[in-house]
Structures are given as C-alpha cells and as structure tokens.
Amino acid sequence: MTVAQAPSTLQRILDYSSRADPYPLYAELRGRPVARQEDGGYVVSTYREISTLLHDPHLSSDAHSLEDPGPALAEFGDPPAFIGLDPPRHDRLRRMAMRHFGPPHSPTLIDDMRPDLTAIVTGLIENLAGRDQIDVVDDFAYPFPVTVICHLLGVPREDEPRFHRWVEAIVALLDFDPAKDPQERLREGVQARKDLRHYLAELLRSRRGRPPGDDLLSRLASDEGPDGRMTDEEIVSTANLLLIAGHETTVNLITNGVLTLLRHPEVLERLRREPEMIIRTVEELLRYEPPVHIIPWRAAYSDLTVAGVTIPKGSRITLMLASGNRDPAYFRDPDRFDPDRRDNRHLGFGSGIHLCFGAPLARLETQIALNGLVRHLKNPRLVADPPPYRQSAVLRGPRHLLVRQG
Amino acid sequence: MSSEQSLKAFRRDGRIVIVGASLAGLRAAEALRDEGFTGALTLIGDEACEPYDRPPLSKQVLTGWVPADGTALPRRREIGAEWLLGVAASGLDLAGKRVRLADGREIPYDRLLITTGVRARSWPDEAEAALDGVFVVRTRDDSGRLRERLDAGPGRVLVIGAGFAGSEIASVCRERGIPVTVAEVAEAPLVGALGSMIGSIAADLQRAHGVDLRCGVRVTRLEGDGRVRRAHFSDGDAIDAEVVVVALGGVRNTEWLRDSGLAADRWGVACDSGCRAFDINGLVTDDVFVAGDVARCPHPVYEYRFLSLEHWANAVEQAQVAAHNMVSPPTDRWPHLSMPTFWSMQFGVNIKSVGVPVMADEIAVTQGSVEERRFVAAYGYRGRVIAAVSFDNAKWLDHYRQLIETAAPFPPSCPTPDRPADMKPVPADFPDPVVITHGATVLVTGHEPSERRVAFVRPGPLKPQEKRS
Amino acid sequence: MRVVVDLARCQGYAQCAFLAPDAFRMQGEEALAFHSSPDDAQRDQVLRAAAACPVQAILVETAEPS
Numbered sequence: 001m002t003v004a005q006a007p008s009t010l011q012r013i014l015d016y017s018s019r020a021d022p023y024p025l026y027a028e029l030r031g032r033p034v035a036r037q038e039d040g041g042y043v044v045s046t047y048r049e050i051s052t053l054l055h056d057p058h059l060s061s062d063a064h065s066l067e068d069p070g071p072a073l074a075e076f077g078d079p080p081a082f083i084g085l086d087p088p089r090h091d092r093l094r095r096m097a098m099r100h101f102g103p104p105h106s107p108t109l110i111d112d113m114r115p116d117l118t119a120i121v122t123g124l125i126e127n128l129a130g131r132d133q134i135d136v137v138d139d140f141a142y143p144f145p146v147t148v149i150c151h152l153l154g155v156p157r158e159d160e161p162r163f164h165r166w167v168e169a170i171v172a173l174l175d176f177d178p179a180k181d182p183q184e185r186l187r188e189g190v191q192a193r194k195d196l197r198h199y200l201a202e203l204l205r206s207r208r209g210r211p212p213g214d215d216l217l218s219r220l221a222s223d224e225g226p227d228g229r230m231t232d233e234e235i236v237s238t239a240n241l242l243l244i245a246g247h248e249t250t251v252n253l254i255t256n257g258v259l260t261l262l263r264h265p266e267v268l269e270r271l272r273r274e275p276e277m278i279i280r281t282v283e284e285l286l287r288y289e290p291p292v293h294i295i296p297w298r299a300a301y302s303d304l305t306v307a308g309v310t311i312p313k314g315s316r317i318t319l320m321l322a323s324g325n326r327d328p329a330y331f332r333d334p335d336r337f338d339p340d341r342r343d344n345r346h347l348g349f350g351s352g353i354h355l356c357f358g359a360p361l362a363r364l365e366t367q368i369a370l371n372g373l374v375r376h377l378k379n380p381r382l383v384a385d386p387p388p389y390r391q392s393a394v395l396r397g398p399r400h401l402l403v404r405q406g
Numbered sequence: 407m408s409s410e411q412s413l414k415a416f417r418r419d420g421r422i423v424i425v426g427a428s429l430a431g432l433r434a435a436e437a438l439r440d441e442g443f444t445g446a447l448t449l450i451g452d453e454a455c456e457p458y459d460r461p462p463l464s465k466q467v468l469t470g471w472v473p474a475d476g477t478a479l480p481r482r483r484e485i486g487a488e489w490l491l492g493v494a495a496s497g498l499d500l501a502g503k504r505v506r507l508a509d510g511r512e513i514p515y516d517r518l519l520i521t522t523g524v525r526a527r528s529w530p531d532e533a534e535a536a537l538d539g540v541f542v543v544r545t546r547d548d549s550g551r552l553r554e555r556l557d558a559g560p561g562r563v564l565v566i567g568a569g570f571a572g573s574e575i576a577s578v579c580r581e582r583g584i585p586v587t588v589a590e591v592a593e594a595p596l597v598g599a600l601g602s603m604i605g606s607i608a609a610d611l612q613r614a615h616g617v618d619l620r621c622g623v624r625v626t627r628l629e630g631d632g633r634v635r636r637a638h639f640s641d642g643d644a645i646d647a648e649v650v651v652v653a654l655g656g657v658r659n660t661e662w663l664r665d666s667g668l669a670a671d672r673w674g675v676a677c678d679s680g681c682r683a684f685d686i687n688g689l690v691t692d693d694v695f696v697a698g699d700v701a702r703c704p705h706p707v708y709e710y711r712f713l714s715l716e717h718w719a720n721a722v723e724q725a726q727v728a729a730h731n732m733v734s735p736p737t738d739r740w741p742h743l744s745m746p747t748f749w750s751m752q753f754g755v756n757i758k759s760v761g762v763p764v765m766a767d768e769i770a771v772t773q774g775s776v777e778e779r780r781f782v783a784a785y786g787y788r789g790r791v792i793a794a795v796s797f798d799n800a801k802w803l804d805h806y807r808q809l810i811e812t813a814a815p816f817p818p819s820c821p822t823p824d825r826p827a828d829m830k831p832v833p834a835d836f837p838d839p840v841v842i843t844h845g846a847t848v849l850v851t852g853h854e855p856s857e858r859r860v861a862f863v864r865p866g867p868l869k870p871q872e873k874r875s
Numbered sequence: 876m877r878v879v880v881d882l883a884r885c886q887g888y889a890q891c892a893f894l895a896p897d898a899f900r901m902q903g904e905e906a907l908a909f910h911s912s913p914d915d916a917q918r919d920q921v922l923r924a925a926a927a928c929p930v931q932a933i934l935v936e937t938a939e940p941s
C-alpha cells in the first residue's frame with residue numbers, strides 16, 4: 001500500500017498556484033531555517049543562514065560537486081559560464097569579462113550609458129501615449145532591457161525573435177513545472193542551449209577579422225589582459241550567460257516595480273514629486289519583490305555546518321533569497337514596502353563572489369524605467385490584481401501586467 | 407532618589423564630556439543622542455578643526471586626489487553639542503569630576519568619555535626630526551604638507567618603518583613615480599602585525615613595484631643643512647633623500663591623565679569590556695569611559711587579554727558600546743566583543759585581517775594562490791583559529807570571523823574548491839611572540855552589539871597535529 | 876558633500892565605483908579608494924552608489940537632508 005505524502009512546503013512553493021503570493025509559505029519555511037528534504041537536499045530560508053552560506057568557501061556553484069547532479073549539469077551548459085564555476089576559474093573568467101563592463105578597467109562604461117538608457121525609455125514611452133490600456137511587460141519592461149543587452153553584447157536586435165525561444169527553453173531548465181515532462185523539458189533545454197551557442201559562435205566568427213567594435217563580444221575576442229585571452233568556448237559561454245541574465249531578470253524588476261507602486265499609490269505620488277526617491281525605492285523592490293526568488297541549487301563541496309545543522313558533502317542546497325529578504329529576525333517589519341528603509345542589505349542580487357555581475361546596469365535601467373513611467377502614465381489603474389504570473393518560481397514575475405490609463 | 411530615577415534624570419539633563427574630538431568621540435556623541443540622551447554634551451579636542459577621517463591621509467590625500475582639508479567626517483545625525491576645539495585637556499580631577507583645560511578652564515561632568523587616541527611617534531633625535539623635509543603622518547596638516555613635497559617631485563623619499571602606514575606611503579610614492587627607499591628593522595614589512603610569512607609576501611610585493619626595500623637595517627642618522635639631505639644606515643650604507651617619512655607607529659595620548667588616578671600608561675587607558683575605565687588599583691570606575699585607539703580592553707576570545715587596537719572599525723564599535731553603557735542601567739550593559747577588523751591598501755592590493763594575528767603560533771594558507779597574491783591565510787593558536795588575513799579575497803573573511811567566534815579547529819580541515827597547493831601550517835613567527843599561560847576557550851554568540859555575549863566551552867582534547875611542536 | 880566608507884565592512888563589490896566613478900575608484904580588483912568630499916555636482920551619483928552598496932558601508936552627508 002502506498003500513502004500519498006502531503007506535499008512539502010517547498011513543493012507547495014514551486015506549485016504554480018502559489019506564484020502570486022508565496023510569502024506566507026516562506027514564513028512557514030523559516031520555522032526551520034535549514035531543512036532537510038525528502039530527497040536529501042537542504043532548503044535554507046533565513047537571512048543570516050543564507051548570507052553565511054554565500055560567504056562560505058565550502059559552498060560550490062559547480063554541478064560536478066553534487067553527489068547527484070541530475071539536470072543541474074545541463075543548466076549552465078558545457079563548459080559552464082562563470083556562474084556555474086568555483087574559484088579560481090570563476091574569479092578569472094569574471095575578472096576577464098569585467099574588464100569590458102566595469103571597474104577597474106572600464107570604470108565609466110555603465111555610468112556613460114545613462115543618456116542612451118534614457119533615450120530608449122523615452123522612445124518606448126512615446127509609443128504608449130494616447131493608449132487606454134497597455135501591457136507593461138510586452139510594451140515596456142521586456143523590450144527595454146533586451147535592447148540594452150543586445151547593444152552591449154553586440155547581438156543584432158532584430159534576431160530577438162530567434163533567440164527569445166531558446167532563452168525561454170533554457171530558463172525553463174531551472175524550473176519545476178510539473179505540467180511538463182522533465183525529460184522533454186531537459187531535451188528542449190539542452191537543444192536550445194546548443195542552438196544559442198551555435199548562434200553566438202557564428203556571431204563571434206563574424207566579428208573576427210573585422211576591426212574590433214565597441215561591443216563586448218568583439219572586445220572579448222580581441223582583448224589580451226593580465227589573465228590572458230578567453231578561448232572561443234569561454235567567450236560563447238560568457239555571452240550566453242550575459243544574454244540570458246540580462247534578459248530574464250530586469251523585466252521582472254521593472255514589472256514588479258509598476259505592480260508594487262500601483263498597490264502603494266502614496267509611494268507613487270511621492271515619486272512623482274521626489275524623483276530622487278527612486279534610488280531607494282528600487283533597493284526596496286529588490287528586497288520586497290525580487291526577480292530572483294531562489295538559487296535553485298548549490299553544492300556542499302565538503303561537509304559544512306550552518307545553524308547547527310551539518311550538511312554532508314555533495315548535498316544539494318537550495319537558497320530561498322526572497323524568503324531571507326522577508327525574515328523578521330533581520331528586517332524590521334519585513335512585509336511592509338518601505339522605500340525609506342535604512343541599512344537595506346537585501347539579497348536581491350545574491351551575495352559573495354557570485355553577486356550579480358550586471359547589478360549596476362540593472363539598477364540604472366530600473367531607476368530610469370520606473371521614473372519615466374511614473375512621470376508619464378496618467379491616472380494608471382491595474383486591470384487585474386493579482387496579474388497572471390510566469391510559470392517560473394525561480395525567476396518570478398508577471399507574464400502580463402495590464403494597466404489602464406487616462 | 408532611586409538609582410533608576412537618578413539614571414532617568416541624568417539621561418534627561420546630565421552632563422557628558424568627551425575628550426578627544428575625532429572618530430571615536432564623534433561617533434559616541436551621535437550614539438548618545440541615538441540612545442536618547444538629552445542632557446548637555448561637550449566635545450573637547452586639541453585639533454582646531456572638526457572631526458576628520460585619518461585613513462585617507464596615507465592614501466587618497468597623498469596621491470593628490472583628495473585635499474587634506476577635505477576629509478571631514480560626515481555626520482550621522484545632529485548632536486547638539488558644545489564644541490571646545492583647539493584646546494587640549496591637561497588634567498582630570500576624578501573626585502571633583504572636572505576636566506582641566508590647558509587654558510585654565512575647568513569643565514565639570516557627570517560622566518566622561520576619553521577618546522584621545524594616538525599621536526605619531528616622532529624621530530628620536532630632536533634636531534634631526536626638526537630638519538625640513540622630515541615628516542610624520544597622523545594629522546591632516548602632516549599629510550597636506552607631505553603631499554606638497556611629493557607634488558614637487560622629490561628625487562627620493564625615505565620611509566622609515568614598514569608597518570601599514572609606511573608601506574602605504576611607499577605605495578603612493580611608486581604610484582606617483584617617485585623613487586622610494588623603505589628601511590625596516592625587522593626582516594620584512596608588516597611582520598609586526600602579520601608575521602614573517604605574510605611579511606615575505608609583502609616584501610615581494612614592494613620590490614615588484616620598484617621599492618628599494620632594506621630590511622634588517624636601522625636608520626642611524628639623518629643629515630642635513632636645515633633641509634634633510636642624507637640618511638645613514640646601520641649597515642654602513644647611506645642614501646640621498648629629500649623627504650624622510652618617519653612611520654614608527656603611535657604613542658597613546660595619556661600624558662594628560664598622568665596624575666588622575668586612572669590606569670593610564672603608555673599602553674593606553676585600561677577599561678573593562680563595557681568600556682569603563684580602571685583606576686590605578688584596577689578597580690572599575692562608574693563614570694569614566696574609554697573608547698578608540700587610546701583604550702585597552704580585555705577580549706574574552708583572546709583569553710581576556712587587554713587589546714590596544716589602532717583600527718578604525720574598533721573605534722567606531724567601541725564608541726557605540728561606550729555610549730550605550732554610559733546612559734544605560736547596569737543590567738543592560740553591552741560588552742565590546744566585536745572581532746578586530748583591519749584593512750590596508752597598498753600596491754593595488756586590498757589587505758584585510760580579522761581577529762588578532764599576533765597571538766598566533768601557526769599560519770596556513772587556506773584558499774587561493776600566494777603567487778598571484780590572491781589568497782586567504784588562517785592563523786592558529788593551540789589548535790584553534792584565532793585570526794585570518796586576505797589579499798584581494800575579502801569576500802570570504804566573514805567565514806573566518808565565524809570560525810574564530812566558534813573556536814573552530816586549526817588548521818581548518820575541510821577542503822574548498824580553491825585550495826592552494828600547499829596548506830601545511832608553518833610557524834607564525836612574530837618578532838615578539840605573545841606568551842599565554844592559561845587556556846580558557848569561549849564562543850561568541852549574537853550579531854548586534856546588543857545581543858553579543860560569550861559562552862565558555864570545555865577545552866577539547868588536543869588533536870594529533872597540534873602536538874607537532 | 877561628505878563621504879566616508881567603512882572599509883572594514885566593505886567587501887570590494889565595486890557597485891559604488893560603477894555608479895559614481897568620479898567619487899569611488901577601485902585600485903586593483905578589490906581595494907576601494909573614495910573621495911571624502913566629492914563635488915556637489917556628483918550628488919545624484921553618490922547617492923546611487925551609497926544605496927547600491929550591498930553591505931551598506933557608505934555614509935553620505937549632503938547639504939540638505941536627503
């Protein structure tokens with residue numbers, strides 16, 4: 001006889017029905033900060049423990065450190081980009097990519113993008129004028145960061161329909177969509193990864209032999225820094241990572257931002273009067289409604305102990321970032337959206353050596369996007385609350401966000 | 407009046423005097439107001455300017471980026487204090503509860519906080535020290551004057567002493583393309599603070615950046631004709647130098663307390679972990695508190711030894727604890743238990759340490775690569791981790807702080823992905839090893855100053871590798 | 876404007892150096908040098924930088940309270 005097991009809290013979180021409001025379930029999870037799961041994995045849900053682990057050198061991002069890697073190996077492709085590597089390989093590749101993105105080698109690159117970002121936002125907003133109803137996702141929050149990352153990488157914007165499908169299938173690899181056969185999902189994801197790699201490799205080839213342009217792909221291809229040169233494989237993996245990460249996250253932050261502001265009209269009103277408040281508002285959004293809810297897995301490289309629990313070598317560890325962000329043991333009044341919050345050390349971009357590479361760009365994009373919208377939308381109202389969400393529990397955000405104006 | 411009532415009255419309209427108007431003094435004043443103290447607050451400082459930040463004085467100011475008078479500390483809040491600046495405190499009447507000023511005034515207090523810090527140790531020969539071109543770096547005027555000399559492009563700078571400040575100044579010289587000689591009595595730079603293994607790495611770093619580093623030598627004489635021209639070494643050599651920077655560490659500003667009856671000497675003012683000063687009999691006082699570089703305070707993790715720390719973060723944290731305890735009932739006192747943390751920037755490398763390396767008997771590289779100068783090394787003392795240092799690897803140090811606080815075994819046994827080729831512990835090898843006789847082991851718990859406490863643990867059996875020596 | 880960074884807390888994430896490159900500079904990979912009194916024209920950038928620091932190590936005092 002078999003007894004149907006009650007689903008675990010984690011399973012309930014992953015279930016689509018809790019997508020609109022997973023926070024009560026996170027609170028339930030935090031009752032056991034480090035919880036061993038049925039399958040031998042561990043779920044960590046409290047702020048201090050997550051933060052401790054992200055600074056623990058025994059925590060590995062490399063799927064090979066898992067006793068049973070399963071599909072995790074496929075998630076980051078092969079060879080994995082630096083998000084799926086540990087030091088020293090991670091540090092070296094991240095350093096080499098950073099040469100063309102930020103300090104110390106390119107300190108003003110992001111700050112110099114402000115006028116361009118503003119121009120793109122202005123263009124998108126002009127298209128919204130006079131319409132009674134808009135979809136914040138399709139009309140604004142998606143096209144904006146995609147345009148930016150394409151430009152930055154040197155990927156033709158008009159190819160977007162092609163790689164969009166691949167990116168969706170790759171992101172689905174991170175997911176736990178029960179409606180879909182995991183084997184099929186894996187197969188589709190792996191194929192999409194191949195296709196995207198192939199596409200980027202072609203692009204890279206076309207860059208060679210041409211005078212190096214200003215885009216990241218060409219610069220990676222021609223650069224020879226103190227760490228040497230990236231192999232073509234490494235360049236393709238890196239471009240892959242940046243394209244996906246720059247694609248599927250900022251859209252959620254902008255959309256979550258509009259949704260949250262419409263739910264807090266007093267903050268929206270203040271923003272209209274004090275545009276500078278957007279800086280703190282975006283930080284609070286990264287805490288309160290972060291785009292990345294979960295780091296689906298890390299591996300214990302050797303036995304490690306956190307909050308008194310010893311996690312054996314090879315175990316899979318899931319870090320519930322969005323739950324840590326609502327931990328009352330760390331944040332006062334955590335379920336309140338409070339842009340005036342001080343000392344907001346949220347986990348929206350992770351922490352430690354894998355802290356989001358693109359964070360400064362994502363921040364600037366979101367600050368400019370939200371301030372632009374807030375200024376131009378006339379009397380905006382939500383059409384549906386909650387809005388329909390994307391499938392993913394990991395990269396969580398609305399699929400559409402319909403707003404009426406005027 | 408009950409003690410509760412008198413505390414209330416004191417918090418409402420008592421008088422608090424802070425002597426030493428720099429980092430610790432300012433932060434304590436702000437914390438006192440945060441704590442709800444509404445009485446009279448007086449800050450006394452012998453420097454004429456408002457509190458400023460010192461670490462930039464050997465870094466950003468000397469490179470020419472930040473003006474010497476542009477490092478005033480930002481304020482966390484209004485403090486509504488009376489400032490007596492440009493006048494030194496010259497004495498303390500403990501029984502009469504008064505601070506005497508150099509201009510003869512007397513300032514009464516109910517509670518006193520001493521934050522008089524440290525001054526630079528000057529070159530022992532007064533005539534040589536007075537030569538034009540001989541500098542120390544402690545105040546913004548020191549740094550401003552030195553920077554002007556560096557702007558002029560001297561033919562060579564001699565730095566005497568390769569501790570953190572001396573090494574940073576040498577680094578700035580190289581960054582600015584100025585030839586520099588560093589003279590150090592010890593066998594390598596930074597050995598006094600970090601031991602000889604790190605010292606030899608620091609020596610390589612300096613030489614790789616073109617520093618003429620001379621270790622194991624003493625500067626015996628500075629020669630000049632009003633202006634400094636030449637320096638002579640104990641090994642018989644001599645060099646020409648237009649600028650000499652004396653970086654021989656600090657002297658605690660306790661002379662004004664000489665006859666006060668407080669336990670104040672060249673090591674600083676001794677206090678308990680709640681920052682209350684001891685008198686000369688070793689009795690703790692109730693109304694006099696100490697914080698910052700001038701304080702000497704026992705740390706349970708380090709076997710209750712009195713630590714004198716010249717660390718920015720220590721000044722900040724100790725000021726907060728002192729301020730809290732000054733206006734709180736005895737039942738709500740906080741101990742100052744934060745882990746000492748120090749940073750230094752030199753030759754493009756971020757060097758950071760946590761804990762108290764000088765107590766260590768062993769050191770082992772635990773992560774990264776010494777060759778690339780990106781690594782973490784842990785310090786052990788009797789088989790437990792008591793400190794760590796990182797070169798461009800600061801994101802991991804929090805982990806080591808926790809190892810120290812939980813008395814984790816040394817050497818750390820579990821491998822990490824970034825494990826260096828050689829993790830074997832070697833002797834820490836400090837020039838003046840600290841000898842400790844008893845062996846209490848404590849754990850630190852809690853995160854905020856208000857929560858932090860220690861708990862004893864029974865000393866465990868020695869592990870085999872600890873019997874090496 | 877006055878700025879101080881608690882460099883004991885700073886972990887070299889360089890977020891500040893991206894967002895206010897005239898006031899925060901990385902020296903090498905991890906060491907942060909900051910300007911203690913940046914120009915008022917940089918106010919916006921400096922506030923962005925301070926808000927973005929993952930460990931909230933940056934203290935800024937502006938002329939008018941922000």
Ligand SMILES: Cc1cc2nc3c(=O)[nH]c(=O)nc-3n(C[C@H](O)[C@H](O)[C@H](O)COP(=O)(O)OP(=O)(O)OC[C@H]3O[C@@H](n4cnc5c(N)ncnc54)[C@H](O)[C@@H]3O)c2cc1C
Nearest residue numbers: 426428429430452460461494495522523524698699717718
């Ligand atoms: C060049 C330099 C570089 C540094 N770099 C670093 C670094 O990289 N990392 C780090 O962690 N720390 C560094 N430090 C140390 C750090 O600056 C100190 O730990 C910090 O300033 C201590 O603050 P304090 O308030 O306790 O003492 P101080 O800053 O020394 O202040 C004491 C004040 O009291 C005044 N005073 C003294 N006697 C009297 C009296 N009798 N009456 C009235 N006033 C008096 C003094 O003039 C001074 O203004 C550096 C220090 C210097 C000088």
Ligand code: HEM
Nearest residue numbers: 082083245246249250253291292349350354356357358362
């Ligand atoms: C609001 C938008 C974004 C959010 C919330 C976000 C969040 C995150 C998080 C949580 C991580 C840590 C993952 C881990 O620890 O395993 C991460 C890593 C990363 N992000 Fe982002 N991200 C955003 C935007 C971007 C953008 C725009 C880019 C590219 C330009 C980007 C590139 C990366 C990369 C390359 C990594 C891997 C870093 C490493 O492993 O060292 N991200 N991001």
Ligand code: SF4
Nearest residue numbers: 885886888889891928
């Ligand atoms: S953002 Fe914060 S942690 Fe990062 S370098 Fe700047 S001050 Fe340091």
